[in-house]
Amino acid sequence: TVRLRDVENRSNLVTYRGHNYPVWESVFCPLGQYFASASHDGTARLWRTDHAYPLRIFAGHHASVDAVCFHPSCTYVATGSADKTCRLWDNRTGECPRIFKGHREPVTAIAASGDGTKLASADDSGTIMIWDISTSRPLWTLTGHQGGVYSVDFSGGNGAILASGGQDGAVRLWDMKGPSKEGGGSASEGDPSSNDRELKALHTRQTRLLRVRFSRTNLLLAAGAFNPV
DSSP: OOOEEEETOOEEEEOOOOSSSSEEEEOOOSSSSEEEEETTTTTEEEEEEEEESOEEEEEEESSOOEEEEOOOOEEEEEEEESEEEEEEEEEOOOOEEEEEEOOOOOOOEEOOTSSSSEEEEEESSSEEEEEEETTTEEEEEEEEOSOOOEEEOSTTTOEEEEEEEEETTTEEEEESSSOSSSTTTOOOOOOOOOOOOOEEEOOOOSOOOEEEOOOOOOOOOEEEEEOOO
């Protein structure tokens, strides 16, 4: 189930039923009235807060759906799965107009840029892939994390920076717009192997990072599970 709670008094307002196995993630669309959920049952679902049952069931992945996000227009939902693919779903029809293939390990995190042109997905090996949503083609493959990446997020506006966090306890910032970091040259946007876009790595001591999120003013919040020494 998915539950909607009142954050002030911590009471349960609505229980949404429909998934047959555990729900791994749920996210609100930018408009607030709709939300999506991802589940071990191999589906993602679209909901509205005033309906207890799903408006759409997105079925097509061949394994657990572990990550979900909205396109900024709220017209589409993107999902990442243990079947090593990402999919884009049309909220109006329930159809899948785009499939993104290239990961070699289960996809664990996904995010769309604020301008709606790029999709970032990360997997259990630490690889991050940046996709052109309009063509389903990979733009860049980013490596640097030692272990799985659990969360990715674009900065506000046109998404000039991507943040990532994961098992290695590091927050890494990646350049999504500017020239390559080394030599002042320009990394080819059509070259999926280009990997000179890391801006900075911020390390914790031993904390696995489960979420990274930019605020509307582009402050970055990183949250993880505390592991005492």
